Amino acid sequence: MTQFDFRQLLRRYQTGRATDEEIRRIEAWYESMGAGTEQSLNSLESEAVRQRMWTHIQAETEQRTLTPTTIVLPLYRQSWFRIAASVVLLLGLFGYGFWQWSTERPAQVELLSVRMNNTTRPMLIRLDDGSQVSLEPGSFLRFPDHFPKTKREVFLTGEAFFSVNRQPERPFLVVTDRLVTRVLGTSFRVKAFGGKANVSVTVRTGKVSVFSRPSANASDKEFTNAVVLTPNQRAVFYPSDARLVKTLAENPVLLTSDNKRPDFNFVDTPLPVVFDSLEKAYGVDFVYDTDALAHCTLTARLTSESLYEKLTLISEVTHARHEIIDGQVVIDSRGCTPATRPIASKPLPD
Structure with a gap:
């Protein structure tokens, strides 16, 4: 059994x-x-x-x-x-x-430890392979004291942030009621409190694969949908209609180091160059019509704004719309003419 x-x-x-x-x-x-x-x-x-x-x-x-x-x-x-x-x-x-x-005899027995966080602060858990888990209040994690040679598998109910030690020969799996997250070595957050609540996986570094399960009772080999996530991307599973949607993190963070961090100080800068700067800084793909934006430039200082605030300001100035589709920023613009180029959203000081 x-x-x-x-x-x-x-x-x-x-x-x-x-x-x-x-x-x-x-x-x-x-x-x-x-x-x-x-x-x-x-x-x-x-x-x-x-x-x-x-x-x-x-x-x-x-x-x-x-x-x-x-x-x-x-x-x-x-x-x-x-x-x-x-x-x-x-x-x-x-x-x-x-x-x-029972008529089925398991080939191996693996006892699981249980850690439950009933405090008001995150609980740090160190796993056998050197990986670390920050378990949020009201959550619990089940895991073996010693991982087998073929894979590393843990079971989460609630919310936790994982920093996984890279071991290509042993994938790391986080199993929740409706999602399985598979990684080799990365850092990411999983939120899965069960019931009718949405389940989400947000990646900070590396790359992960997220699979949805047809039900909470499905075996680990039964999957219905799958997405691959990179930094600042997020997968959300909606139990009401069993949808697995790929989008952006709620608060995308800068991926560049402090000494290479751009100042986002734009002076009459072509919009394609602006978008290229944002792509490199946040690791997010931008999709737009290059020809339509050929005459669009931007003069603005966007140093302290979040990515979403930057997108809103740019869209207002260029009279464009932006959407998040499949983890990408899609820009819809009618373009600009040399006579009607956008003015600065945040003029630079003299």
Whole structure:
């Protein structure tokens, strides 16, 4: 039995689609845990308990001795201690029952640690491969203590910023309910709080591939859409209609070093040259009609403005429109004539 099969079993029970045999086994487990507990676990604690139960079941099916996984959880109530103790005592018997019932034997068991951030500040996590994760409040991450030789895979619920150590022979995967992000070595942010909320991946450095999954229960090999992101690009998944959209980051940052940073001080500068400067500074592609902009120039100082503010000012001055399409800035302009060239949006001081 795989972890996917195990999750499916619990979902069938919750939705009334389990068989009599499955119902008997699940209800026996609930009764042994003590159904009369006054307090209940929140969603994050429940996920951690489910993960721990799964790892022990897998360990029993392999009939081997494994080091228990480390679970870091908020212990708010004494009832939590009683539930956790019940789980630990029950897992051996329950796991053996599942071994008899299951026909699929996993080739390898990999225990996962769980880190949950119940503070008000980001939590720094250092992974086995040297990669670092900044886990945001209200989020939790599951990951193996030691990555296998073929890949590095972690599971995120919530928001985190990843700085991945480059290892071309071992891709790094971040799995959420509806997206899988695959990288070799880069830095990026993933926001995936589950439910009906949109899921997003924003790249700061390097290049990542983002795949959408048909459902939260789909296997890691089932994908429906895919996009490739470069710095300052973002992928957003909309659960309402299962769309995966490629766009720009909410706040694109300058990619050039401080000593090579342009001052964006333009004096009667042709617009194609202006756009080329922005492309190099932000790593964003601009699409426009070169002939239409042949007579358009710009005189302005745009040092302190964000990229979006720069685009708005340029569009106003040149009487153009700009759109973000597929992670690119698309300029729509009727052009300029020598007699009607745009005046400065921010005149330079004398």
